[in-house]
Amino acid sequence: MSLLEVRNLRKSYGALKVTDDLDLSVEEGELHAIIGPNGAGKSTLIAQLSGQSGSDGGSVRFDGTEMMGRAMHRRVRAGMSRSFQITSILPGFTALENVASAVQARSGSSFRFFSPVAEESALNDQALAALDRVGIADRAFFNAGSLSHGEKRQLELAIALATRPRLLLLDEPLAGTSGAEADRLVEVMRGLKGAVTLVLIEHDMDAVFALADRISVLVYGRIIATGTPDQIRDDPQVRAAYLGEEEGT
Amino acid sequence: MRLIPNRAWAATILFTAFAVLPFLAVALDDSYLVVIASRILCYAIAALALDLILGYGGMVSFGHAAYLGIGAYAVAILSRAGITDLGLHMLAAIAAAAVFALVTGAISLRTRGIYFIMITLAFAQMAYFFFVSLSAYGGDDGVTLNARSTLFGQTILEDDTALYYTVLVLLIGLYLLAVAITRSRFGRVLTGARENPVRMQAIGFSPFRYQLTAFIISGCMTAIAGVMLANQTSYVSPAFMNWHRSGELVVMVVFGGIGNLLGAVAGATIALLLEEWLAVLTEHWPLLFGLILVLVVLYSRDGLSGLFRGRR
Numbered sequence: 283m284s285l286l287e288v289r290n291l292r293k294s295y296g297a298l299k300v301t302d303d304l305d306l307s308v309e310e311g312e313l314h315a316i317i318g319p320n321g322a323g324k325s326t327l328i329a330q331l332s333g334q335s336g337s338d339g340g341s342v343r344f345d346g347t348e349m350m351g352r353a354m355h356r357r358v359r360a361g362m363s364r365s366f367q368i369t370s371i372l373p374g375f376t377a378l379e380n381v382a383s384a385v386q387a388r389s390g391s392s393f394r395f396f397s398p399v400a401e402e403s404a405l406n407d408q409a410l411a412a413l414d415r416v417g418i419a420d421r422a423f424f425n426a427g428s429l430s431h432g433e434k435r436q437l438e439l440a441i442a443l444a445t446r447p448r449l450l451l452l453d454e455p456l457a458g459t460s461g462a463e464a465d466r467l468v469e470v471m472r473g474l475k476g477a478v479t480l481v482l483i484e485h486d487m488d489a490v491f492a493l494a495d496r497i498s499v500l501v502y503g504r505i506i507a508t509g510t511p512d513q514i515r516d517d518p519q520v521r522a523a524y525l526g527e528e529e530g531t
Numbered sequence: 532m533r534l535i536p537n538r539a540w541a542a543t544i545l546f547t548a549f550a551v552l553p554f555l556a557v558a559l560d561d562s563y564l565v566v567i568a569s570r571i572l573c574y575a576i577a578a579l580a581l582d583l584i585l586g587y588g589g590m591v592s593f594g595h596a597a598y599l600g601i602g603a604y605a606v607a608i609l610s611r612a613g614i615t616d617l618g619l620h621m622l623a624a625i626a627a628a629a630v631f632a633l634v635t636g637a638i639s640l641r642t643r644g645i646y647f648i649m650i651t652l653a654f655a656q657m658a659y660f661f662f663v664s665l666s667a668y669g670g671d672d673g674v675t676l677n678a679r680s681t682l683f684g685q686t687i688l689e690d691d692t693a694l695y696y697t698v699l700v701l702l703i704g705l706y707l708l709a710v711a712i713t714r715s716r717f718g719r720v721l722t723g724a725r726e727n728p729v730r731m732q733a734i735g736f737s738p739f740r741y742q743l744t745a746f747i748i749s750g751c752m753t754a755i756a757g758v759m760l761a762n763q764t765s766y767v768s769p770a771f772m773n774w775h776r777s778g779e780l781v782v783m784v785v786f787g788g789i790g791n792l793l794g795a796v797a798g799a800t801i802a803l804l805l806e807e808w809l810a811v812l813t814e815h816w817p818l819l820f821g822l823i824l825v826l827v828v829l830y831s832r833d834g835l836s837g838l839f840r841g842r843r
Contacts, residue, residue: 332733334729334732334733353732353737354732354733355731355732355733355734355735355736355737356737358732358733358734358735359735363733363734364733366733370727370729370730370733371727371730372723372726372727372730372731373726373727374722374726375722375723375726379719383719383720383723383731383734384734384735386716386719386720387734387735387736388735391716392716392717392719392720392736392741393716393717393744394715394716394717395711395712395715395716395717395718396711396712396715397715397716398711398714398715399714399715399716399718399719400714402716441730441734442733444734445734445735
């Protein structure tokens with residue numbers, strides 16, 4: 283059984299079918315990249331899988347459990363986390379507090395009103411470890427809003443990791459990062475392989491082909507091909523629909 | 532956040548000043564001072580309660596006067612029924628406020644921004660007109676209380692100074708409670724949901740439950756202020772829940788600086804003092820008050836508490 287089984291997933295905005303009877307299987311432990319031209323529906327798919335947006339129909343089974351109709355926070359608690367294409371952090375919190383909040387969400391009740399949360403070392407230690415993993419431990423006590431764009435991308439990943447997901451949906455984690463920051467994030471993702479099942483949406487083809495175990499190609503809301511990086515590179519349908527545009531000749 | 536180490540000092544100074552004020556009143560032979568100050572402390576509790584959800588939760592309630600009224604009517608209704616104990620008045624006020632906040636909050640929190648403001652206002656107006664039509668308790672005119680609440684069967688609250696210190700103790704206790712809440716796990720979720728609700732959902736929190744809980748806590752605290760205000764004025768009428776009053780509470784919070792609790796106490800103090808002083812100068816005092824409010828908001832985003840911190 284696959285960790286994530288998506289069947290006949292649908293979503294339309296008016297007459298536009300953004301997700302069109304989409305099927306997708308993600309195996310436990312793999313890094314499964316989803317590529318496709320702009321407007322193919324990649325971010326919508328992540329939003330549907332994570333529960334941020336509703337779906338018009340279909341099934342999303344995670345570890346055998348149906349997730350359709352469950353709110354985002356309940357899917358996160360079940361083990362499905364996501365990062366955002368457009369950085370989504372708590373700008374007024376420090377980087378450490380951002381990550382510690384994610385640790386807090388999965389460790390005990392948050393209906394505690396009296397003891398100061400900043401002094402809970404169990405939360406802070408795990409948060410610091412996550413920041414260290416993505417390479418911004420030295421920014422722990424900086425306001426998240428004051429970090430550079432690349433550092434915010436790293437923070438975003440640290441927050442997602444701190445929820446201790448079994449399945450992590452990454453929506454363009456490298457978007458807008460500099461070379462060094464991107465290298466760092468690619469290394470982090472490489473380190474996560476095997477330990478966490480990853481669904482990666484990314485425009486950086488070098489990173490995708492270097493990291494992915496399998497790649498699915500999404501065009502107009504449908505998966506037109508799934509395979510290893512080599513299979514995808516040689517697939518004539520894919521070349522026509524997507525890679526062909528870039529290579530042109 | 533920067534001022535937290537200083538906030539404890541500022542709070543100590545402010546509350547100490549309030550604690551010695553009755554001695555000053557005796558020295559000046561001005562008993563009216565204690566009466567005004569009691570009123571200020573009651574409003575400080577209400578402003579503190581509002582700042583908890585407005586400043587930390589991002590919920591701009593424009594109907595918080597309803598809870599003042601609920602607290603006040605709890606005193607009026609129980610007193611007429613022969614129940615005079617302050618503790619029971621408090622319990623009834625808190626219970627009624629909790630129910631009102633639970634129902635109206637659950638509905639209001641389905642909206643955001645200007646809609647939240649309007650829907651809380653609408654609920655408060657409904658409460659207002661309910662009490663206007665309550666002819667058994669004087670309708671529009673309200674009722675005069677024959678006596679203040681009793682404390683352990685004693686009528687000591689009839690003494691203005693005793694009443695004053697009772698309100699002060701309540702204010703300090705509720706202030707410390709509010710500070711603890713904002714620093715707790717709960718407070719972090721509440722603040723996080725203000726900063727970015729989608730992010731909070733994406734780490735596994737449902738903001739609604741936390742926001743609703745905070746809304747109820749704030750309503751109950753405001754009802755406590757209403758109980759004390761009814762005792763202070765010995766008079767209860769629907770005017771307690773008039774929407775002007777809700778607006779004044781928001782003004783106090785903004786005046787003192789949103790989201791630092793002590794600012795709400797200072798804001799209530801300064802706003803009511805200005806009202807007293809300006810009213811002596813001219814009957815058009817709201818004009819001057821408005822001007823001062825505009826200047827404070829223009830020149831200090833953090834209200835009066837920002838002035839003490841210097842510029843960024």
